[in-house]
Amino acid sequence: MRCEPVDTFADGRLVSPSAERNKGPIAEILMRVLPARGDVLEVSSGTGQHVLHFARAMPNIRWQPTDRDADCLTSIASWLAQTPTPNVNAPLYLDVYDDVWPVRDVAAVVCLNMIHIAPASATEALLRGAGDIIARGGILFLYGPFRRHGRHTSASNEAFDAMLKAENPDWGVRNVEDVANLAASMGLELEQTDDMPANNLAVIFRKR
Numbered sequence: 001m002r003c004e005p006v007d008t009f010a011d012g013r014l015v016s017p018s019a020e021r022n023k024g025p026i027a028e029i030l031m032r033v034l035p036a037r038g039d040v041l042e043v044s045s046g047t048g049q050h051v052l053h054f055a056r057a058m059p060n061i062r063w064q065p066t067d068r069d070a071d072c073l074t075s076i077a078s079w080l081a082q083t084p085t086p087n088v089n090a091p092l093y094l095d096v097y098d099d100v101w102p103v104r105d106v107a108a109v110v111c112l113n114m115i116h117i118a119p120a121s122a123t124e125a126l127l128r129g130a131g132d133i134i135a136r137g138g139i140l141f142l143y144g145p146f147r148r149h150g151r152h153t154s155a156s157n158e159a160f161d162a163m164l165k166a167e168n169p170d171w172g173v174r175n176v177e178d179v180a181n182l183a184a185s186m187g188l189e190l191e192q193t194d195d196m197p198a199n200n201l202a203v204i205f206r207k208r
Helices: 017-033 049-057 070-082 120-133 155-167 176-185
Strands: 038-043 061-067 106-112 134-144 146-148 188-196 200-207
Touching (some): 017 049, 017 106, 017 134, 017 188, 038 120, 049 070, 106 120, 120 134, 120 188, 134 188, 146 176, 176 188, 176 200
Parallel strands (some): 038 061
Antiparallel strands (some): 134 200
């Protein structure tokens, strides 16, 4: 897993143009599927741009950003210092492979653009950890490129998948049905998928 900044400020803030582009459409979906209030854990928060935008759009939700990358954790803290946001906790270190995650009984877990730039074992670890800490009836929200029924949804996603595998053979665009089957074994039932800009999907699971 990696943090993918494009630009860096002197105070440590990282900037991703793709995060700027997709934060609005993702927030629109989250506002429809998240509860009106509660605690939400973001896994692999990256630069921090997403969580800052979500917190402004959903002020009654308390957000907990996390990452395992030191530069990303610094960036998140710097964004929050630059724009104080009372409903965002200080970022915490979290590796999805950790046996014990730093919070429990959350209303939702949100993970954006992670599972395709990590080994398949990270997807399993993410689903297991999320299944452990999400309260009954809560949701897991995944966002990114996916294959459907073993096929890429666009030529650009197929090229992206090839590029990822060339960089690391353990990476790659996951098959949404495989993720759903694995999630079901962790007590997370696929509830809906939404088509998103740039050939991405929002995939929502609910803990039964």
